[in-house]
Amino acid sequence: MTWTYLTDMDGVLVHEEHLVPGADDFLAELRAHGTSFLVLTNNSIYTPRDLRARLLRTGLDVPEDRIWTSALATAKFLDSQRPNGSAFVIGEAGLTTALHEVGYVLTDTDPDYVVLGETRTYSFTAITRAIRLIAGGAKFIATNPDATGPSLEGLLPATGSIAALIERATGRQPYFVGKPNPLMMRSALNTLGAHSEHTVMIGDRMDTDVHSGIEAGLKSILVLTGISTKDSVDRYPYRPTMVIDSIADLVGHTQDPFA
Template sequence: MIDDKPWNYLMDMDGVLVREEHLVPGADEFVSELRESGIGFMVLTNNSIYTPRDLRARLKRSGLDIPEESIWTSALATARFLKEQRPGGSAYVVGESGLTTALHSIGYVLTDREPDYVVLGETRTYSFEAITRAIRLVESGARFIATNPDEKGPSREGSLPATGAVAALIERATGRAPYYVGKPNPLMMRSALRALGAHSESTVMIGDRMDTDVRSGLEAGLQTLLVLSGISGRDTAELFPYRPTKVLGSVADLVGRTGDPFGEQAPEEPQHS
């Protein structure tokens, strides 16, 4: 930490606070403690489908009261990146309201005629026509951006193809790889830090995945906490060449310890996943 200031928190949403829209036990107490203590935090998600307002409503139905300004999506990170790269540009978007709203908010024109960028996000309604148009625009010189590299996502019926899977299709057809903005790109962490007004040296990244959350936290210079309430278990975590700062069962283990999650009184690591 810097000058003994309290820790700030970046945290993944799915697998950390909720699982398939059900509250992770203790997550509500954890968030309440952060808000009551005035500790800075930002909830992150690679999902670009929803706006922060949509996500706030979904989280509230799960029992979590999180302000819109405390939610950071890969769509918002992508919009910020494009605003810095090419202010006032244009884009052909394959995605939903979370992405189109973010790009409109930075003054981008959405068009299918000679756009500066093809921007691919997640959607539940990928169409052959839209993908074909994206391929032809990339072949014609549009720069290819994707919100995140996630290849699949969960649903009640099983796995769903996600942004990375469709990006691979476009890349195979065009020979042009996209630039991914979301996790594990540390750019996602840095843009969230700027939005939060926090410094990397006094910020913790909490995630349930070694390959995205922990990796991007490490590469952005953050301390990292892996929770075992989502994707990565203790055994799978050991397979990676890097390690989180600490492993916890869930965010419930941080209740009462948010001021210093790495202090001597921090909870013992669980013995099984």
């Protein structure tokens, strides 16, 4: 059997802008065997080109078309729901570029959707505008439910936290496209032309990576170089197919990781 790989980025391949030891060897082995793969991230700030540059700085050479973000998944979802629609966006270039590329118009006047993504400069004015547009009938979409994100200084409020603020003000729940929604896994599979039965999801979080992998019908591998710990696995009502210390443990076994 030939496996296809979906792998999370932060906590699996890189950690705080540093290469996770063995990640380069893992990707080199996939390329050597012609194995299909995508690198996934719930972070919607950056375009695939930006992320490729970031990964290159750590020593990982990942082509743009091998990177799949919650922004791309959100744009693909909206294009399937309402082609050539309009949106008021709170987010960065990764999200606005993805929406432009599927033909969306970005506007703050009577948009079809309010789309909330990750940003490091949340504006009270923009949040207020989003609340008023949603109250006026715009549908509420968010790229991902992560409540916090990492930084060198500590935790930062992320999309999920701002979404909760807007939900509290409007009484309208957002539809989250990114992990743990299996929609992101399925859109990644469609991008690769792969089947769930032959695909492995590698991640560092039980609540997003493993959760979405299981719901999409994938095999799942939890690595212990990021958020979740070995002890935390037992707190969840589901389990990954396999738990390993690091992505380095898969080097030499990518053709049959569960043998």
